[in-house]
Amino acid sequence: MIIENIDNIEDYLHQHEHKDMLRFITCGSVDDGKSTLIGRLLHDSKMIFEDQLAAITRDSVKHGTTGEEVDLALLVDGLQSEREQGITIDVAYRFFATDHRKYIIADTPGHEQYTRNMATGASTAHVAVLLIDARYGMQVQTRRHSYICSLLGIRHFVIAINKMDLVGFSEARYNEIKAEYEAFVAQLDVPDVHYVPMSALKGENVVHKSERMPWYQGQPLLALLDTLPIQRSEPLAALRLPVQYVNRPNLDFRGFCGTLAAGTVHPGQAIKALPSGKTSTVKSVVVWEGELAEAHAGQAITLTLNDEIDISRGDMIIAADDDMAMGHAFMAHLVWMHDQPLKLGRIYDFKLGTSFTSGQVTEIVHQIDVNTLAQSPASELPLNGIALCRIQLTKAAAFDSYTVCKATGSLIVIDRLSNVTVGAGMVREAAEQLSDVEQLPAASADARALRLGHPALRLVIEASAARALADLVERVLFRAGALPAVADAGQDEAIAALQAAGLLVIVADEVVGERSLRIRGANRADGSPIAPVQLARDNSEAAEQVLRLLRDNGLLG
Template identity: 65%
Template sequence: MAHQSELIADDIEQYLKEHENKDLLRFITCGSVDDGKSTLIGRLLHDSKMIYEDQLAAITQASRTSGTTGDEVDLALLVDGLQSEREQGITIDVAYRFFSTDKRKFIIADTPGHEQYTRNMATGASTASLAVILIDARYGVQTQTRRHSFICDLLGIQHLVVAINKMDLVEYSEARYEEIVAEYQTIASKLNARDIQFVPMSALKGDNVVNPSESMAWYQGPAMLELLENVEISHDQNLRDLRLPVQYVNRPNLDFRGYCGTLAAGVLMPGKAVRALPSGKTTTVERIVTFDGDLEAAYPGQAITVTLSDEIDVSRGDWIVAEEDTVPLASTFEADIVWMHETPLEPGRLYDLKLATRDLAGKVTAIDYQVDVNSLEQRHAEKLDLNAIARCQVELTAPVPVDDYRTNPGTGSLIIIDRLTNITVGAGMIHQPLDSELPYEFREHDSKANVVWNRTSVTQQMREQINGHGGKCVWFTGLSGSGKSTLANALEVELNRRGYHTMLLDGDNVRHGLCKDLGMGEEDRAENIRRVGEVARLFAEAGIIVITAFISPFRADRDAARALFEQGDFLEVHVDTPLDVCEKRDPKGLYQKAREGKISDFTGINSPYEVPTSAELAVNTDTMSQQDILTQLLKQL
């Protein structure tokens, strides 16, 4: 509701014009339970004549059943609208209220005081420019006072009004007021907020809320409403760094291509030299288009469409910044994260992240420390539970422009989304990028080429997270005809039936492609196994269970393949079927040709087979059923 003004009756159009051009202050109220946050808001609305008659009648009636102020009207019921809030006499969810005065428009967020609703309080503070922190004059600075001050500071709120409430219950004592101010100054010394004001008041009685108090003549400062009307917030905006995250590419016809978004920081004018990130391409701004016509200049918070002088590649999620601005591109960074879901945050788990207008996948790789929001102490944490706040290291699947939240809140913040339920589970404030190293490293190798090792942004753990299981290699080895291929095929069928991602590499099939240039001599057979081992490792890094079926007769070759994998990720299965059984089967007629001298270097006849000494499993297809073997294999996996 708008404030009472004579212009409403005399010149409604002039009133609406003036009302439209007022600036807007978003602020929150926070503090301990029963400090009087909701009562303060109710008093602000009541004394500034912001309550409709039917609203006042409704809360007057509700005060008789749910009120906590005796015979007086309980103004807290204006914002404590949930049934559970009225029953318990506390604030649970964030309640928003709008009002205006001759000087300014206001949006108030009444935030809960309980620690278990920290996420709700952080949500309300995320868009606020000022915070009113209430302190009960009877109890002074409490644990919740420190917690809420810390969260407000974490979210970059520059203006704090410390309202020392319920002064009527301490007989309007100036000494008590000064004592609490001194007590809070110890907290203020640890905060980054540059503007902290103190007001003694009684929200219940109306002292120093809208009108100055007659009971506290010793206080010469402004009342609460006067402070709110006059606090200077225009300098809070960053007009130095240009940031326009592109939300939409507008292409209505062949003659127009515009890049739409809300200007997050800086001042943008036609002719401005700009750079698109992450591509780095430069150009100049041609026009700034809005529904009401072109602008000569755009300021933070304005929704605009920008046309550029050159045809460069700019997509949703890209940033348009000033050409001279140095903005780091990083795939890893430090961030303060507020966790907002009952399911804990676990490092290594993949989430969807939204940074400005860009959506991409990422994960928390490490929790540097968790902040005890009550004592502000830093402590070790393996995971983050609901309402926890921690400094974390975040890794993305691609490099993106990164801003410090305190400098550019619009582009330095992020939200974390569960990939399965699409629920927002966390919010973060970026601290600094961590990508200080090169995207490659020099490793020792035996390659004949002069190469380096390039790091990939998508890790094996991230791929495994998507697949729902780890990557492994099951290596079947044994004589020809022992049943390796049959077992490998049966295992893959069973794993696929259970929902696992698999790949089968069969010895004969590989020699049709990857190893078609190799013969059957000892060196070529060793190279055949080396290539297969490398391919198997790549599949395992993709989070796939790779199954191989190769005679692989030499122990050194099999050990070299094992060395490519982490411990526990390589399962060697010796299919120990006797030679006479294999030769009797002879499904391909190879044993007969070897006996006749038509095949040289045939394993088991004229070339040795080195029995594994440390195989994870040994099976015999002559004495064991296929189902029994599969059962043992699945237990091993």
């Protein structure tokens, strides 16, 4: 009998280990009930321990938003600021399993300012569960999240029309919202869309079929997810190994480490390194446990080669008989994630896989209106804006289209001063090289201002010991990201040349008894000239005063 039980346990563990894994994301507008839905899924599928239930029952008294009922959203809203505000901020991941599948859920925030977190959660999902509040219908965030999920390659949507208890479980209201969303999603590349009316708070149509909505003949959410046939994208068969690290622990070993993004690799295989184009053959495929006969996509490996060729972090290893797009320019859909808008011509850092280089967005082909999906011209991209852009890099990089290989077709945009991630992108195709264009754009004053982040100005400091103050102002402005230069009054030709190059020229004019600043070459936002300003007696305070004045008048970011 004991042996029989052991066999059953082993069979169960074997079946559990080989269940299909499904990753899904819950998204939609704020307060549509995303966290409550996940809490209800975990609760009704018996995936909550007694101590967890006791803890959220206790916390519901202090942080709950559901009156007398247990606030199941607290299962995933774990940050103190999330509980205090009753919102989701960070992406929360939860694991659970049924008899049919294993699941990883990503609960993402609905607020616009946390769209970057939503995109992070969606980047690895197979299914998007989009919640819509039955009282309010589709919101801007519903459309934005739908479009982002579509861009990220999610091909299965489940539209959970939530809070049906607050509209009297009305079939007419459900059909109205369903028709509205059907008209919108028809414009997206989403072949598989399902609709479920539910009440996450009451547990209607989440795990168990609702008796309050007999007019709905479909499956409840969990049964739908258990039986949903997932159309997984065909993996790229070609070898793609972005080199993350060169491992040289001693004189006898030199390995190239990275996570295999696509394809397979085995000893004896002929490979080529990009961008150098040098070729060799694989000597061994090394992992922590030892050497492998063959490695597959998703494995973290180290390759050793039979020849000494120059390969560094950021290079790409592909099959010797294969080709891969390699260039300085490509077209990509960008999702902007920062309060400061994307500026054409401004230098940013770009990270494509393990490759890191600087570059700029040279053209916004069109911006997409998430409400209507209409395309319109734009000169900059605001927070949460989505656009098709042309990106020009200073160093050639290897890339694939995002639809072909996500790992080698995705990128992030980083602000060079703050090191903050300000955007994310999906490569669409290679772009025409600037050198191939018949006429390059002129290096105009506006173009220089975009590149440097400020217009060309002349800052005239009239003071005793003006040069010492001007030198300090130069250091403060340089630290703030400007490109300043100091010149003495009377050096007219040098001042004109520096200003023509787009610099902030600080002119030190020795005037006894004076301590003032005059800004020449710019006006206020209303077009009026900027009046002379009296500077503080202390040089440090005066330098900071100059910086504030430039920022207050929109002359420096």
